Amino acid sequence: MKYFYLVIIVFLASCASPKVFSESALNEKIQTLDRETITFKEVLERNKGKKIFAQIFASYCPVSQDSFDDVLKFQKENPEFSFVFLSVDHSYYDWKRGLAYVKPKGQFYYIPEKGEGSLGKFLKLKSIPRFLKIDEQGNIEVFKTSKVSDKLK
Incomplete structure (x- = not known):
């Protein structure tokens, strides 16, 4: 019986959402609109x-496109947030056109x-759009939600 409880505890701990980004996720190189390379940590x-308020999206994705109206509403209601949009488009050029x-x-x-890099693996990025809420110190408050909801406020 003792092992049963141990297995349950280990399982629940592995399902818990992380509260801080891993070093490898923070050091992932991403690109700006001007195609400059920076790390996620710098963002x-x-x-x-x-x-x-962070959204992972792709400009070609219909579900991502549909989410933008909800994001606009959230922006108007919550101007105190910084809004960061991370794209997983097929290419830099597709992304720029889609913007x-x-x-x-x-x-x-x-x-x-x-989704194959350190950041995508850390986020367990399997579907988009994906939303995160990060506090003033860079800690993760909401790790995973697929829609704009009150838990992001």
């Missing part, structure tokens, strides 16, 4: 002291490694 540092149809405003970055 968090640029926004230190502010709550961050013409993205309604929300904020900081836009392209993840060249998509």
